[in-house]
Amino acid sequence: MANYDSPRYWRWYAQQQTVFTGFNNTAGTWTNAGWSPIRLDADSVNRTRNAPYSRFPVLTGTRSEVVGIRGRKNATFSIRGVPIIPSGVAGTIPDLDILFQCAFGQAATVVASTSVTYSLLGTGYLPFSLLGWPHGVTSLTAQALWGCIITRIVFNFNGLFLTMDVDGMAGNMIDSTGFAAFDTLGKGGLTTYPAEPSSPTVNGQPIAGFGSGYTTTLDSGSIELKVRTRSITWETGLELVQDVEGSPYPIAVVGGPRRFSLALSALNDDTSALNAIKTACDTDNVSPINLVSVSGTAAGSIMTFNLNNIQPNAFNLRDNGNMVDFELPASYAHASAVGLENDATISFT
Secondary structure, three states: OOOOOOHEEEEEEEEEEEOOOOOOOOOOOOOOOOOEEOOOOOOOEEEEEEOOOEEOOOOOOOOOOOOEEOOOEEEEEEEEEEEOOOOOOOOOOOHHHHHHHHOOOOOEEEOOOOOOEEOOOOOOOOOOEEEEEEOOOOOOOOEEEEEEEEEEEEEEEEEOEEEEEEEEEEEEEEEEHHHHHOOOOOOOOEEEEEOOOOOOOOOOOOOOOOOOOOEEEEEOOOOOOOEEEEEEEEEEEEEEOOOOOOOOOEEEEOOOEEEEEEEEEOOOOOOOOHHHHHHHHOOOOOOEEEEEEEEEEOOOOOEEEEEEEEOOOOOOEEEEEOEEEEEEEEEEOOOOOOOOOOOOOEEOO
């Protein structure tokens, strides 16, 4: 009888790559040092290998076409509802470190026993591999992607858990069933398919999306008791170079403009804190405002998101049941001066 797959079987791992065009390996065998487990929800991982056939529309004397050839190849992935889980010990990196390093462009600044802070570096390109196995059922098809970059992250607040949705691209995706059929470049340097690592050690606990002691400070005013929905969207600007003559696959990662945007809705009232934000939304050429968002209360499990120099867009008031909501549509953060990269930081304490 066939074994049927289930998302519940799967374990996913990330590993920072030493070169863009393939998996870390020694003589074709995957080098699994430095991998990190990623805890995900069921039904959250979508991955697609893009290897379309190109039409060959030559005249044949009939209306039918002859077979074509494979076009250029890459892969995409999306992961929904990734729980943001600090290490649980202040001053030590989280299991999601490899994803944060890719998005920010550099390793975090670590202050022992105190904090881990991620800040932006525009010249940093840190691709990673994403590998998944249906644990304990080796006859099922495993998948692995090399040359992964993150193109977009959406941070979601005020849900059951603090989560993020991640979208990205990759150089290629291989699988254990058809491994021998992939060409040499597509295998990313491997000659044998990777074996699943031994049982992973995971650190920390998820952060609730809400709670007493959480703070949302916008334009120096605290509005956490009013916020109903809030998200921060990060378009990283990373993209793959995939149009060179010498390879059907992407061969490098480059960076374009990055953008952070804040969107929220809050209970509408007449308090000075909310009125100050409304005034900022109404004023042309207003001085940009800052967001400081603190989630979590236990030492080692607190995330602080700083979003700087936000230009607030015009606000809306919207009926919502028996309440009226204040809505701040997507409003973008910026660097404070030419040459700086201080749009945003994330700290774990």
